[in-house]
Amino acid sequence: MSTANSLDAPYDISAGDRPPLALIAGPTASGKSDCAVALAQELERRGRRAVVVNADSSQVYADLTVLSARPTEADMGGIEHRLFGAWDGAQSCSAADWARAAAGTIAQVHAEGAVPILVGGTGLYIRTMLDGIAPIPAIDPDIREAVRALPVAEAYAALLVEDPERAARLSPADTTRVARALEVVRSTGHGLTHWQTQTEGGIGHAVALHPAILLPERQWLYARCDLRFERMVERGALAEVEALLARDLDPALAVMRAIGVPELTGVIKGEWTLQTAIERGSQATRNYAKRQFTWLRHQPPADWHRLQCENYNSNAINDILLRFPG
Known part of the structure; x- marks a missing residue:
């Protein structure tokens, strides 16, 4: 049975059937948004309404229309899209925040008798929504401040003593993850592994x-x-960053660290040329795509279909997507 047939099959929740959820994941610029629309259009041709739900950590922000490559009205192809631009940039959207919103959105789509098609490349978002999140208590602010002030080498040395299991799984140079692991064990008395075995709230x-x-x-x-980053600049990315800077937001916010924002900020401040920003932004995009590619190849369950093509184009992928077993 093809994916479209599987998603279009009747089900009865009262009888214990689980409602369908399509998921199209892929690295940035892989064409997953187009595939989601193609699948939704095929379902609607069969008489089953479909809704595309965003699972991309940049496209959630209203301030990042261009730099997140958020689908335009034309890109949406007449299909309803939800959770795109749903957060103001002044409010960070954590994986837990998004997962709660996505779970509610998916439930609402099911209640409407439609099929939700989740699309994105943010692995942490997807994993949190499906598997749940560890119920880690709030971190003591004093402990967080002290840990974040440590050089990464000192933080890692401390983690080797206080949570050697987690330390063994991290790179000594991974500033963010080392600090997170250390602040958790110091604030709660338990390492991250302890909390991660008690995940809650997943809908998988x-x-x-x-x-x-x-x-x-x-x-x-x-x-x-x-090509994508060059097109973003042509479509007004510089003006988008100027508008962000005019808001005087905290530089630590996710929206201010999104790919393209630091690079184009340097142009606005006269620190480097637009061509340099394009080169840096393109490199940052490639690096991000590489990380996503590696995560998506190895981390999701083995039975998740991985669609790999040498002669890759949207028509070939759409054909495979509509045909492969559901």
């Missing part, structure tokens, strides 16, 4: 998941990344 058990992971040929993907 309550839905019939139909996942597909797009893994295009890397050189094709990197060329798309370069």
Whole structure:
């Protein structure tokens, strides 16, 4: 049975059937948004309404229309899209924040008799929504401040003593993850592994998941990344960053650290040229795509369909997507 047939099949929640949830994941610039729309349009041709739900950590921000490559009205192809631009940049959207909103949105789509199609490449978002989140108590602010002030080498040395299991799984140079692990064990008395075995709130058990992971040929993907950033600049990315800077937001906010914002900020402040910003932004996009590619290849369950093509194009992928087993 094809994916479209599986998603279109009747189900009865009162009889114990789990409602369907399609998931199309892939690195940035892999064409997953187009695939989601193509699948939704196929379902609607069959008489089943579909709604695309965002799972991209940049596209959640209203301030990042251009730099997140958020779908335009034309890109949406007449399909309803939800959770795109749903957060103001002044408010960070954590994985837990998004997962709660996504779970509610998916439940609402099901209640409307429609099929939700989740699309994005933020692995932490997807994993949190499906598997739940560890119930870690709030971190003591004094402990957080002290830990974040440590050089990463000192923080890692402390973690080796206080939570050696977690330390063994981290790079000694991973400033963010080392600090997080150390502040958790110091604030709660337990390491991250203890809390992660008690995840709660996931919806994976309550839905019939139909996942597909797009893994295009890397050189094709990197060329798309370069072209994408150039097109963003042509479409007004510089003005978008100027508007962000005018809001005088905290530089530590996620929206201010999104790919393209630091690079174009340097242009606005006269620190480097636009061409330099394009080169840096393109490289940052390629680096991000590479990390996503690696995560998506190895971290999701082995039975999630991985769609790999050497001669990669949207028509070929859409054809595979509409045909592969549901």
